[in-house]
Amino acid sequence: xxxxxxxxxxxxxxxxxxxxxxxxxxxxxxxxxxxxxxxxxxxxxxxxxxxxxxxxxxxxxxxxxxxxxxxxxxxxxxxxxxxxxxxxxxxxxxxxxxxxxxxxxxxxxxxxxxxxxxxxxxxxxxxxxxxxxxxxxxxxxxxxxxxxxxxxxxxxxxxxxxxxxxxxxxxxxxxxxxxxxxxxxxxxxxxxxxxxxxxxxxxxxxxxxxxxxxxxxxxxxxxxxxxxxxxxxxxxxxxxxxxxxxxxxxxxxxxxxxxxxxxxxxxxxxxxxxxxxxxxxxxxxxxxxxxxxxxxxxxxxxxxxxxxxxxxxxxxxxxxxxxxxxxxxxxxxxxxxxxxxxxxxxxxxxxxxxxxxxxxxxxxxxxxxxxxxxxxxxxxxxxxxxxxxxxxxxxxxxxxxxxxxxxxxxxxxxxxxxxxxxxxxxxxxxxxxxxxxxxxxxxxxxxxxxxxxxxxxxxxx
Amino acid sequence: xxxxxxxxxxxxxxxxxxxxxxxxxxxxxxxxxxxxxxxxxxxxxxxxxxxxxxxxxxxxxxxxxxxxxxxxxxxxxxxxxxxxxxxxxxxxxxxxxxxxxxxxxxxxxxxxxxxxxxxxxxxxxxxxxxxxxxxxxxxxxxxxxxxxxxxxxxxxxxxxxxxxxxxxxxxxxxxxxxxxxxxxxxxxxxxxxxxxxxxxxxxxxxxxxxxxxxxxxxxxxxxxxxxxxxxxxxxxxxxxxxxxxxxxxxxxxxxxxxxxxxxxxxxxxxxxxxxxxxxxxxxxxxxxxxxxxxxxxxxxxxxxxxxxxxxxxxxxxxxxxxxxxxxxxxxxxxxxxxxxxxxxxxxxxxxxxxxxxxxxxxxxxxxxxxxxxxxxxxxxxxxxxxxxxxxxxxxxxxxxxxxxxxxxxxxxxxxxxxxxxxxxxxxxxxxxxxxxxxxxxxxxxxxxxxxxxxxxxxxxx
Numbered sequence: 064x065x066x067x068x069x070x071x072x073x074x075x076x077x078x079x080x081x082x083x084x085x086x087x088x089x090x091x092x093x094x095x096x097x098x099x100x101x102x103x104x105x106x107x108x109x110x111x112x113x114x115x116x117x118x119x120x121x122x123x124x125x126x127x128x129x130x131x132x133x134x135x136x137x138x139x140x141x142x143x144x145x146x147x148x149x150x151x152x153x154x155x156x157x158x159x160x161x162x163x164x165x166x167x168x169x170x171x172x173x174x175x176x177x178x179x180x181x182x183x184x185x186x187x188x189x190x191x192x193x194x195x196x197x198x199x200x201x202x203x204x205x206x207x208x209x210x211x212x213x214x215x216x217x218x219x220x221x222x223x224x225x226x227x228x229x230x231x232x233x234x235x236x237x238x239x240x241x242x243x244x245x246x247x248x249x250x251x252x253x254x255x256x257x258x259x260x261x262x263x264x265x266x267x268x269x270x271x272x273x274x275x276x277x278x279x280x281x282x283x284x285x286x287x288x289x290x291x292x293x294x295x296x297x298x299x300x301x302x303x304x305x306x307x308x309x310x311x312x313x314x315x316x317x318x319x320x321x322x323x324x325x326x327x328x329x330x331x332x333x334x335x336x337x338x339x340x341x342x343x344x345x346x347x348x349x350x351x352x353x354x355x356x357x358x359x360x361x362x363x364x365x366x367x368x369x370x371x372x373x374x375x376x377x378x379x380x381x382x383x384x385x386x387x388x389x390x391x392x393x394x395x396x397x398x399x400x401x402x403x404x405x406x407x408x409x410x411x412x413x414x415x416x417x418x419x420x421x422x423x424x425x426x427x428x429x430x431x432x433x434x435x436x437x438x439x440x441x442x443x444x445x446x447x448x449x450x451x452x453x454x455x456x457x458x459x460x461x462x463x464x465x466x467x468x469x470x471x472x473x474x475x476x477x478x479x480x481x482x483x484x485x486x487x488x489x490x491x492x493x494x495x496x497x498x499x500x501x502x503x504x505x506x507x508x509x510x511x512x513x514x515x516x517x518x519x520x521x522x523x524x
Numbered sequence: 525x526x527x528x529x530x531x532x533x534x535x536x537x538x539x540x541x542x543x544x545x546x547x548x549x550x551x552x553x554x555x556x557x558x559x560x561x562x563x564x565x566x567x568x569x570x571x572x573x574x575x576x577x578x579x580x581x582x583x584x585x586x587x588x589x590x591x592x593x594x595x596x597x598x599x600x601x602x603x604x605x606x607x608x609x610x611x612x613x614x615x616x617x618x619x620x621x622x623x624x625x626x627x628x629x630x631x632x633x634x635x636x637x638x639x640x641x642x643x644x645x646x647x648x649x650x651x652x653x654x655x656x657x658x659x660x661x662x663x664x665x666x667x668x669x670x671x672x673x674x675x676x677x678x679x680x681x682x683x684x685x686x687x688x689x690x691x692x693x694x695x696x697x698x699x700x701x702x703x704x705x706x707x708x709x710x711x712x713x714x715x716x717x718x719x720x721x722x723x724x725x726x727x728x729x730x731x732x733x734x735x736x737x738x739x740x741x742x743x744x745x746x747x748x749x750x751x752x753x754x755x756x757x758x759x760x761x762x763x764x765x766x767x768x769x770x771x772x773x774x775x776x777x778x779x780x781x782x783x784x785x786x787x788x789x790x791x792x793x794x795x796x797x798x799x800x801x802x803x804x805x806x807x808x809x810x811x812x813x814x815x816x817x818x819x820x821x822x823x824x825x826x827x828x829x830x831x832x833x834x835x836x837x838x839x840x841x842x843x844x845x846x847x848x849x850x851x852x853x854x855x856x857x858x859x860x861x862x863x864x865x866x867x868x869x870x871x872x873x874x875x876x877x878x879x880x881x882x883x884x885x886x887x888x889x890x891x892x893x894x895x896x897x898x899x900x901x902x903x904x905x906x907x908x909x910x911x912x913x914x915x916x917x918x919x920x921x922x923x924x925x926x927x928x929x930x931x932x933x934x935x936x937x938x939x940x941x942x943x944x945x946x947x948x949x950x951x952x953x954x955x956x957x958x959x960x961x962x963x964x965x966x967x968x969x970x971x972x973x974x975x976x977x978x979x980x981x982x983x984x985x
Contacts, residue, residue, distance in 0.1 A: 082808075083808065086808075090683060090811070090815070094685065094815065123807075127807075127808060127810065127811075129777050130774070130777055130810050131683065131777075131780070131810050131811040131815070131816070132777055132780035132781055132784070132813065132816045133815075133816065135777075135781075145781060145816075146781075146785075162657070170660075170661060174656060174657075174659035174660045175656045175659075177651075177656075177659040179651050179652060182651065183644075183647060183648055183651055183652075186644065186647055187644055190638075190640050190643065190644055191640060191644075195635060195636045195638075195969060196623070196635075197834060198635035198636075198638040198832040198833065198834040199631075199635045199832070199833050199834065199967070200631060200828075200833045200834075201833075201834065219548075222551055222592060224555065234695070234859035234860070234861075235857060235859060237855070237857050238859050264856050264857060267856065268855075313591070316590055316591055316592075316593055316596075319592070319593040320593055320596075320606060320607075323593070346584075346588075347543070347544065347547070347588060349588065349591045349592050350551070350588075350592040350594075352592075352593065354551070354555065354592070354594075355592070355593045355594065355606075367661075371659040371660070372659065372660050372661045372662075372862075373658060373659040373660065373661075373662065373861075373862035373863055374861065374862075374863065375858065375859055375860060375861050375862060376861075394698070394729075395725050395728065396696060396698050396725060397836065398695035398696060398699050398836055398859060398860075399695070399836060399859075399861075400695075400834075400835065400836050400837075400860075400861035400863075400864045401833075401834035401835075401836060402834055402835065402861075402864065403861045403863065403864065506660070508656060
């Protein structure tokens with residue numbers, strides 16, 4: 064179409080909402096560069112005639128685009144395209160990296176066993192029954208319903224001594240760990256000893272909070288906490304007492320006593336990451352360290368292992384003296400989904416959580432047994448180490464073979480992790496051989512599991 | 525019950541799960557102090573006889589409590605209660621502060637109109653249809669489904685130019701603002717000019733990221749962005765161009781052009797908080813500034829105003845050059861609920877979001893008209909100011925009366941905010957009178973609204 068005065072706008076109007084259509088078409092013409100900066104637009108009367116629409120529609124459209132800044136209107140010079148920067152065209156999104164055929168990697172992308180129906184049933188009950196006030200910003204520390212449900216659950220299942228007022232809801236343990244680090248810094252603690260084997264992402268969170276993280280050696284009795292006595296600068300220690308991650312050993316009873324004694328003597332703080340405490344297959348799980356000394360332990364638990372990471376729900380139990388600093392570090396507005404908090408609270412209260420954990424425990428126990436069978440009778444040095452617990456297991460390898468085994472796994476479409484990937488960069492290089500692979504047997508679906516085990520059997524020496 | 529050797533344990537065992545019951549009862553006896561540190565426990569055989577249970581049950585229970593650290597077992601000295609710190613008893617939670625009778629405060633606790641049924645329908649579809657991989661940790665920047673749905677929505681409704689790759693999902697604008705501040709600091713920007721009227725919580729977020737926040741005066745044409753030229757240290761400006769918060773004016777067209785020109789000339793960044801851009805009642809909403817110059821504007825939007833704060837879902841659109849720093853500042857694991865992200869994506873894609881916003885717009889327009897009627901014909905100087913838009917309105921007051929009006933409101937159970945509460949602490953004390961109250965007309969329920977308006981009418985001079 065051709066406007067009698069000014070440029071040919073080549074506008075195409077679709078649908079019946081004329082003004083919106085005209086405004087959108089003009090904006091796009093400016094944005095795409097078809098109408099260059101400075102270009103004078105047709106007079107409203109001319110364009111209205113051209114398009115066969117009311118002049119007022121064109122006037123309103125011009126006014127809107129002037130208000131937005133796409134056009135300039137100056138008395139005597141008409142309406143012109145404003146000066147502006149040319150945006151880039153959108154690029155197609157990159158293809159995501161292809162997933163391996165058999166995914167047994169810790170932190171695997173998939174999580175096959177999310178309890179969709181019971182979770183949605185809890186969501187329906189929780190969202191349906193929530194008072195109006197539940198849909199606002201809420202308590203920055205978390206919904207009281209969830210903190211109360213967790214208080215009871217953690218006491219019953221993990222021996223944790225948690226007043227709801229001491230429970231803080233977070234979006235994952237790594238979120239809580241960042242909060243704890245910031246809180247400890249305000250208390251003058253800027254060195255947190257960490258286990259020499261652990262998650263790189265946790266070390267990064269602490270590092271980003273400007274905390275020093277000297278490594279504590281790990282052996283078959285867990286972290287060597289007696290070394291804390293020599294680390295005069297360490298004011299806290301991050302531990303996985305129930306099931307060392309990823310080596311799979313429990314912190315021995317005398318070491319549990321030792322680290323608490325250290326905390327009391329020095330005013331230190333134990334950060335207890337109880338990531339998979341619900342899952343033990345040979346006996347009842349060992350209770351949390353926190354119950355023994357709630358004044359010196361910050362306890363971290365999560366729904367990522369017991370339900371699924373997608374919930375982004377975790378919790379920490381905080382000693383009284385650290386509560387103000389933790390509350391400040393968490394911020395004045397909650398960042399954790401309140402609907403999910405209400406849903407998890409119903410999920411726990413109605414027993415759906417217990418049922419889910421019990422069902423998963425049976426599946427994981429069976430899978431771990433099958434893993435043990437697959438590993439049995441190989442070359443000397445190839446064996447399952449660590450406790451019958453958790454969501455991952457460690458298969459030790461003959462010294463010097465880890466890289467070769469990982470290479471073979473990769474060639475066979477099998478994703479597992481090398482134990483060395485979890486080693487603290489500052490750990491003692493004289494460390495004895497720790498060649499091993501870490502196998503996540505929990506995230507994969509039932510149907511994919513047998514082929515994954517077969518693939519593993521195929522690449523072990 | 526009395527054990528033949530050692531102390532009377534006064535254990536009461538309930539139910540059939542004997543070992544769990546015995547372990548829990550013993551742990552509780554130690555925790556509560558009924559069994560003091562050092563106390564020697566009965567021999568396993570004696571206790572088993574006493575309780576009429578198998579000795580192996582008692583042995584396993586003792587072993588578990590030794591492993592947890594509650595008991596010590598030493599050859600020759602039997603099993604004793606370990607030394608430990610006495611925890612405090614839980615205190616009853618404090619009563620929450622009583623809510624006012626009529627809550628018209630910005631950021632009111634309630635949110636009466638959450639679309640429970642359509643949201644749950646979206647949750648059911650989204651969670652039901654999600655692939656296994658959706659239940660893992662996910663893309664740290666947010667789910668691609670939501671980023672794609674928002675890209676289309678923001679372009680259509682707000683004129684925002686957003687490639688999904690540039691969209692980042694956050695838990696609220698204040699979360700995104702903290703991320704942006706950290707990213708800008710790594711780019712060498714440590715001063716962000718903010719509007720002289722605004723949210724204290726946003727100023728606090730920036731302050732906590734060690735950013736300086738000089739105030740920009742605000743008048744009836746929005747923030748006086750021409751002052752940016754004199755603030756040589758300011759590398760960014762946080763603005764609410766569509767609807768200044770809380771004064772309610774739009775940033776004038778020449779100021780929109782001016783601030784973008786400033787950004788291009790100085791390499792500055794505009795942080796555009798488009799918190800309630802969907803809601804305008806007298807005409808079509810003005811599009812976002814971001815569309816005019818996606819390379820110099822970080823755009824912030826939120827579901828807190830259009831749906832409810834409880835979702836803790838917001839988004840930012842980030843210029844290409846800031847993406848790496850923003851991604852680093854957001855962290856390597858997403859903290860935003862992935863289920864809620866999937867649900868919102870369905871809510872947008874199926875049109876439920878548009879329907880909800882349209883329905884709320886009608887309600888809010890009517891309420892704002894009723895508010896205008898309630899304010900009309902009072903003392904000179906009492907009038908509704910700002911645009912017919914958004915979720916809050918400002919009622920100007922005669923100079924020097926704000927505190928008196930707020931006092932009267934409080935006595936009548938009416939919660940509203942004084943405009944002075946939003947004033948930047950470093951704003952010019954020579955500022956002309958700005959006595960006014962800010963009234964949130966959106967969060968209250970339909971049934972409570974008429975009485976709240978009546979209460980407001982009762983206290984206005």
